[in-house]
Amino acid sequence: MPMLISYRMCLMAAPIPLLALTIITFVDNPNLSKYPAAPIILVLITLLSFLTAYYLRKNKDVKKSPIYKCDKGTALLIGCSGGLCLMLLFRLFGFYGNFGGRASEFNFGLKSLKPGEELDDAEENIAFSLSFNSFGHCFQGGSAIFLFAAVHRDIVLPILKRPEGLILADLLANSMIVYPVYNIVKRGIKAGSTFATSSFCNNASEWGIGVVFAVYLGLLISAISGGKTEDPRKTLLLTRTQMLLNTIRLVSGTVLAIVSIAAAILFGHSWHINIDESHTDDSYDDQGLIFLFLVAPLVVALGLTLYLRKRDRDYEGDENAVDSEVEAMNI
Numbered sequence: 542m543p544m545l546i547s548y549r550m551c552l553m554a555a556p557i558p559l560l561a562l563t564i565i566t567f568v569d570n571p572n573l574s575k576y577p578a579a580p581i582i583l584v585l586i587t588l589l590s591f592l593t594a595y596y597l598r599k600n601k602d603v604k605k606s607p608i609y610k611c612d613k614g615t616a617l618l619i620g621c622s623g624g625l626c627l628m629l630l631f632r633l634f635g636f637y638g639n640f641g642g643r644a645s646e647f648n649f650g651l652k653s654l655k656p657g658e659e660l661d662d663a664e665e666n667i668a669f670s671l672s673f674n675s676f677g678h679c680f681q682g683g684s685a686i687f688l689f690a691a692v693h694r695d696i697v698l699p700i701l702k703r704p705e706g707l708i709l710a711d712l713l714a715n716s717m718i719v720y721p722v723y724n725i726v727k728r729g730i731k732a733g734s735t736f737a738t739s740s741f742c743n744n745a746s747e748w749g750i751g752v753v754f755a756v757y758l759g760l761l762i763s764a765i766s767g768g769k770t771e772d773p774r775k776t777l778l779l780t781r782t783q784m785l786l787n788t789i790r791l792v793s794g795t796v797l798a799i800v801s802i803a804a805a806i807l808f809g810h811s812w813h814i815n816i817d818e819s820h821t822d823d824s825y826d827d828q829g830l831i832f833l834f835l836v837a838p839l840v841v842a843l844g845l846t847l848y849l850r851k852r853d854r855d856y857e858g859d860e861n862a863v864d865s866e867v868e869a870m871n872i
Contacts, residue, residue, distance in 0.1 A: 552590075552593060552594060552597060552760065553594040553597055553598060554594075555590045555593075555594065556587060556590040556591045556594055559583065559586060559587040559590050560587050562583060563580065563583040563584055563587050565645075566579050566580045566583055566644075566645045567580045569643075569645040570643075570645040570646055572646060575646075576646035576647065576648065576667065578646075578647045578667075578668060578669035578671075579644070579645055579646060579647040579669075580645070582647075582669070582750055585754070586753060586754070586757060589754070589757040589758065589761055590757065592761050593757065593760050593761045593764050596761065596764035596765050596767075597764045600764060600765070600766075600767035612787050612790065612791075613787075613790075613791055613794070614787060614788075614789070614790025614791035614792075614793060614794045615688045615790055615794075616794070617790075617791065617794025617795065617797070617798065618685065618688060618714075618717065618718070618790065618793060618794045618797060619685070619688065619756065620794075621794060621797040621798045621800075621801050622682075622685065622717075622749070622752045622756075622797065624801050625721070625745070625749065625797075625800070625801045625804065626749040626752065626753065628801070628804060628805060628808065629742065629745055629746050629749055632649065632737065632742055632808065633647070633649060633742075633746070635649075635650065640737070640738065642665075642666065646667070647667060647668040647669055647743075647746070648665060648666070648667050649666035649667070649668070649738075649742040649743055649746075650665070650666055650738065651663040651664070651665060651666065651738065652664045652665070652666045652738055652739065652740065653732065653735035653738040653739065653814060666738065666739075666740065666742055666743050667743055668742075668743040668744075668746040668747050668750075669743075669747060669750075670743075674744075675747050676747075678720055678744055678745075678747035678748045678751065679747050679748065679750055679751035679754075680751060681716065681717060681719060681720045681748055681751060682717055682720070682747070682748040682749060682750065682751025682752040682753075682754075682755065683751040683752070683754055683755045684713050684714055684716045684717045684751075684755070685714060685717045685751070685752045685755035685756060685759075686714075686755035686756075686758050686759050687710045687711060687713050687714035688714045688755075688759065688790075689759035689760075689762065689763060690763075690771070690772035690773075690774070691759065691762045691763040691765075691766045692710075692759055692762055693707055693710060693711075693772065693773050693774055694766070694771055694772065694773050695762060695765075695766055696762070697710045698773050698777075704773075704777040704778055707773055707774050707777065707778060708778065708782065708786065711774065711786045711789075711790075712786075712789070714790070715789055715790060715793040717752065717755075717793075718793050718796055718797045718800070720744075720745075720748050721745060721748060721797060721800045722796060722800055724741055724744055724745055724748075725741070725800050725803050725804055725807075728740065728741040728807075729803065729807055733807060733810075733811070734810075734811055734814075735811055735814050736804075736807035736808060736810070736811040737807075737808050737811040737812050737814060738811070738814055741804070745804075774786070
């Protein structure tokens with residue numbers, strides 16, 4: 542129970558550090574009119590966090606995490622997304638690197654030079670350049686919102702009014718892995734040796750922000766529902782269909798875990814790239830960096846996955862205990 546309470550308290554306390562980070566980002570951004578993405582994104586996330594905290598406090602029936610019924614595939618997708626986002630955050634701040642850039646501008650520094658290019662020709666590696674592709678990456682990550690039962694119950698079913706709509710929405714949730722898979726394969730082949738300065742950084746970050754928005758929106762909708770736990774997928778779909786959808790989510794989560802591991806290895810192997818001279822800096826320890834990139838994000842991913850699964854088992858145990866008490870009273 543203390544674990545559940547602490548999770549609820551973290552959600553309710555999140556607006557404070559997010560608000561502080563938003564203010565710092567505004568103050569630290571000297572080119573706000575040119576690079577407004579990071580401050581705007583933080584404002585929106587902070588607003589979502591305030592609304593979520595408000596409804597968690599208002600709806601006393603929300604005793605547990607708003608995620609509620611979280612199967613293995615969903616837990617793996619959310620956990621691995623969190624690990625990958627942490628990896629990209631580490632790269633954005635450029636710890637132990639020589640990338641330049643500025644976190645408050647969502648600027649990852651300069652991209653690696655192509656053959657024949659001079660340093661003056663190098664492109665900046667900036668996320669959310671107000672292009673169609675940037676928002677396309679974000680929307681793909683945003684499909685993670687369909688991982689939440691409350692979204693299926695309170696939005697999908699009332700709008701589509703057919704069980705088949707639940708299947709479509711569930712499959713859309715799995716589409717969140719499409720872009721990371723495509724991007725890791727493309728950049729791994731084309732820029733494996735300079736991966737840390739490739740477009741994977743800004744493109745995957747745009748996807749990651751979409752996931753963050755989706756998860757926070759899912760949490761908000763779940764909190765607004767006031768503790769309802771019904772999942773229409775479990776009541777309106779055939780058992781065989783449910784099992785198939787669960788399997789697809791589990792496979793998708795496994796694929797995203799592989800993407801995270803591949804990104805960690807490529808980041809660690811190319812972290813020592815010297816951008817202006819297109820060669821490596823031997824002062825960096827490849828094996829140590831690879832180990833760091835593997836351990837930190839994967840610990841987060843594994844921790845989130847195990848925690849969400851534990852919540853599900855705890856919730857099912859409490860639910861069964863209540864059912865037993867009701868049956869005993871009826872007897």
